[in-house]
Amino acid sequence: MRHTISVLVENKFGVLTRVAGLFSGRGYNIDSLNVAPTNDPTASRMTIVTRGDDATLEQIVKQLRKLANVMQVLDFREHEYVDRELALVKVSVDSKTRAEVMQITDIFRAKIVDVQPKTLTIEITGDESKLEKFLELMKAFGILDLTRTGRVAMPRK
């Protein structure tokens, strides 16, 4: 089962290693991990997407809460939340395909951020299914490079 965990941490030396260590120490893969400061510059929010059985996840959440630099852990299985992801995609184009790529970009409300003679770099934001769908369509033209932020999430309330 897939889980999205949000961890609010103090911006201290080694916090990321401690958090990541709890996953690796239990043989758990992290699908994606995003870290950046919050409105309080001494705190950071991590959004971690992982998959595994409920018992192990319960352990990880409890272990996370034990870490001295962790202030809050939200396991989004139980909560209403919004989530987004941003991707930068470099797509191969030529004079014949450029227009079609631009058209699809438009439909997805994505943005072209760089134009080169043989490539377009596109910025797309949305939930996972939207990104997957867009990338699926771009595959036909040839994806040359891809960078994703991983999921960021926040509770609605």
Add this chain to the structure above:
Amino acid sequence: MIKTTKKVPARKKTTIGPAMAGSEILVACLEREGVDTIFAYPGGASMEIHQALTRSKIRTVLPRHEQGGVFAAEGYARVTGKAGVCMATSGPGATNLVTGIADAWMDSVPLVAITGQVNQNMIGKSAFQETDIYGMTLPVVKHSYLVTDINDLPRIVKEAFHIAQSGRPGPVLIDLPKNVQQARTQPVFPKEVTSRGYNADRRATDLELNEIIGLIEKSERPVLYVGGGIITGNASAELRQFVEATGIPVTSTIMGCGAFPETHPLSLRWLGMHGAAFANWAVNGEYQQRTNVNEPMKQIAPGADLLLAFGVRFDDRVTGKVDKFCEGGTIVHIDIDSSEINKNKPANLPIVSDIKFALGRLIAMIKERSIQKKFDAWHRQIDAWKAKAPFGYNVTDEVLSSQHMRDHLKGKQSEIILSQMAIETLYELSGGEAIITTGVGQHQMWAGQFYKFKYPRQLVTSGGLGAMGFGYPAALGAKVAFPDRQVVDIDGDGSFLMNVQELATAHIEKIAAKVMILNNQHLGMVMQWEDRFYKGNRGNTYLGDPDNRKQIYPDYVAVCNSFNVKCERVIFRKDLRAAIQRMLDADEPYVLDIVVPYTEHVLPFIPAGRTVADMIWKD
């Protein structure tokens, strides 16, 4: 929105000191925490701190190996409940601490481990004696710090002691680069800890505790299963009151030995792989002993219908096959660490709480409305079990036909000393009052079986990590903490040899800790498994000299002589009692090398991952 704004500390919550070097600030912080002893081995990256220590009232004990130092600090911590403090230099000094840090982690021992580190500008350059000790110890610390700014040092030390000693105790590492030790500043000493992430205060609600009382009233066969949490939580007095108010029998883990007096009629001693048969039956029920796991389990009498698991973690050495553990019972699990709840065994009533608080409230509730239920039939059943299978031993045929019998005893059966006899005699002659430390293995289990612990913090043993070599340095730490108490390390020849260099510490520092080596020339516990599961094939478990099996090797009398430590060897039973008495009477370190046969097995024995129906409890 989540509020993360730091509370501005009110004024007067700090004291400002005169300008000092980082090393001096560290020592001043230790003094402020009430540290009276530090176990520290110097080196290039920590000598600044040793220099500062020469000007402090803190006693610096020099171990002869960093592992000895950290085990001694653990011994000190385990008997006092205060954080033990040890220090080592960078690189190999730091890595030598790792086993002890892991040991403190597994057994929830408050420990502050300080390591010197190379200069900050050399970190990451494979400098001489550089290791990333912070990274290396991450999985086995409660928390850790790499000090990068001298101005953070007072706050870090304050936090380190708070985290190590509060909640579920554990080890905290402070890695201190040499340039920070040498930098100078005016230190600002905080008076209290302000932490946004760490909160150790956990208290059960009356609603939860009331449910326990309801469950007790409904039960017929309740058992208390208590562990190290009672001891670290300083809740032994409350536990005893609770037991006497309810009449519920108590079994403990080996970490919980002494949490409840083992001499009390309601004590079931300890349970698990080598625990009392009657304790295992009381929890799981009595079964016909089966010889094959595929046979069905045939119950003779039912075990607990209510298990009050207080300050325990359902360790595999206690539960065996975990889904069969107390299968028919309702499980109430109280622990201060929420991650222990449902970790190994799901609880019917899980409660996250400080155990001293929870027991205190329970007692108050019972005082208002006493428990009506009497458990007379259950007590009779337990008494019958105790009579049926007490801890015991026999001189077996294997012993009588052993090499030891021919080589050392000239066939005189009456002169055989079994390990169990030696411990029984020690128990008797020390009046059951000594602090006992152990190594790891057969002797450790026998120490638990044949010494009855009356007080918390009386048994000091490496339960979770099972670190051989723990016994003697831990005894030194315990003796430093309580110079007027009798401290005896019951050790194996394998375990003792692992930190034998600490004889020098004992002699030079005048620490009168005693050792009783139960010398069977083998790694007894591994050998027991070889006998049971590998047809007795020996895989490097013989510790003597294969070219001269008649000789007891090494010669501990000669070894100790070179350290100026008194030692005698005992082979015959006629000499045992007087020799133990001489050891106890000595006012200096003393080693008693007792030669025992290797053919003994620790019983009862529930093989790993098996059930109470597989318990071997008769020879």
